[in-house]
Amino acid sequence: MRVGIFDELTFFSRLHPLVAAIYFVELFTLLLIFNHLVLTLALFVGLCGLCGWYFDRQKVWRTLKGVGSLMAMIWLFNVILNQTGRPLWIGHLGSLTVRITQTAVLYGVTMALSLGGMILAFVLFNGVITTPKLSYLLFPVVPRLAMLLTISLRMVNLFTQKFRRLVMLQKTRGIVVSEGAWRGRLQKTGQLLRILLIDSVSAAMETAVLMEARGFGAKKRSHYQTFRWQAMDAVFGVVSLLVFAIIVGLRLHGWGWTGDITQFGVLGPGDWWAGLIMIGFINLPLMGEVGYRLCEN
Template sequence: MRVGIQTESKLMSQLHPLAALIYFVALFTLLLIINHLLLTVLMFASLVGLCRWYLGRHRVVQLLKGVSSLMILIWGLNVLLNQTGPVWWQWSVGPLTFRLTKTAVLYGGTMALSLGGMILAFVWFNQIMTTPKLSYLLFPVVPRLAMLLTISLRMVHLFTVKFRRLVMLQRTRNVVVSEGSWRQRLQKTGRFLRILLIDSVSAAMETAVLMEARGFGAHKRSHYRTFRWTTVDTVFTVGSVGLFVISLYLRFLGWGWTTDVRQFLWWQKTDGWFVLPLAIFLGVPVIGEVGYRLCQN
């Protein structure tokens, strides 16, 4: 409860839903269109700091534990499958030859950081863009899509909570997921996921029946919470959109992007100019938070 109160008191939670949505759309776009190692390190580190500020230290640590395994997997697959570029180390067994290349290491790290940043950004988005905000924005335009999106986001949280409860319950029966060989761990996790899948399908069918019984879609949906556009929303949106446009312009000039993976480098001369607008864009929530607190005082 205390974490929720602290989150609601911060700037991003006080913004109009449209202003926050614009910022997150720009953030996801930048994560998709930038593939340089230095810039992805900047974005990932900034998102860790922002999630630490809005979600709390404990949740970020737990989130990083889960994200790191997926990032290592992505990096390992790139190192294993990408055999182009300068060779750092080579190993041969009969007709098979494995090459550890500079391109594979750098590009794999970049893709892993981009994926990790995307997951962190989505978790942060899910924390800020609550169900009332999404409903306020989407229900007047696409009510069915809005309902599908809000239910999906809610189901992700419920699925995680149920999985943790199931793991804790199975521990009382001496069934521990983290013990045993990799095969045994996969088998235990598979059984848990099968139980959760059956439970999720049952809950989805029950939700559909309840929605039909309450006449969903027959009348226009009302809102129990309204939002007003303020001067803070205007300043925040204009500043973030302006920085996003500058970043897009630099991206179309070819900065922050390598088309040919075989020529992938960790640094280019033009990337230094890209760091400045990108860092300011990522720091907009913090800068706005400082200004917001000063105005309140």
């Protein structure tokens, strides 16, 4: 899912790829190690703010609408499948008893926010870690995997563009994919996807032949774009590691996590401190933007 790439004049885009990658590893880790509602809400809102700051807000809003449907599905599954905790509503469907419990509602919202945060973090990752940066990080270590990832990311973007062009072409012929009965829409979409699949396989085979003709893998690959380590990279990397270590230390002491789902609540005692530190961690790029602009001026 790509919303866009960052402006080259921003602080986040000028970070060394290694520092930016470490920050995203820390961010994804935080999304996995907490399960309290307020903490996951702080992460989700913070990521929404970062996406709104760096990307076009209309594209971010469209992304949020798509993410919202997945979040609603996760919440609904939790409410239906989780029957533990204090019941809020009890209904009967024939011989089947349906219970909506407080634990299911709270835990479902928490898991939905975690999923939404993961998707938004991946959107940010795509905007910051561009193809040259990904190549710079991975080619010296795993060149074949790096090439596979860069080609895959490029193919996904091309796949989306070709699908939109096909939809627009079908409209000129009087065929609208988004109108009609659901069965007809499904058949029209399936026909377009079949065309795209055949075209993608053909393009992949052609790319493989071209790579073999150019001798890929015969020698070490050079880089078109190089990245230099700067003072701001060291400062941002050290600060993010320190804040991340503090948050992980709080998690190891039991903050922000409930092991027994039957005792699941909105927030544990003292977790407000972890939430405030976490908000500071998410806002580190914005703090860096302020410092970067001050230094430039």
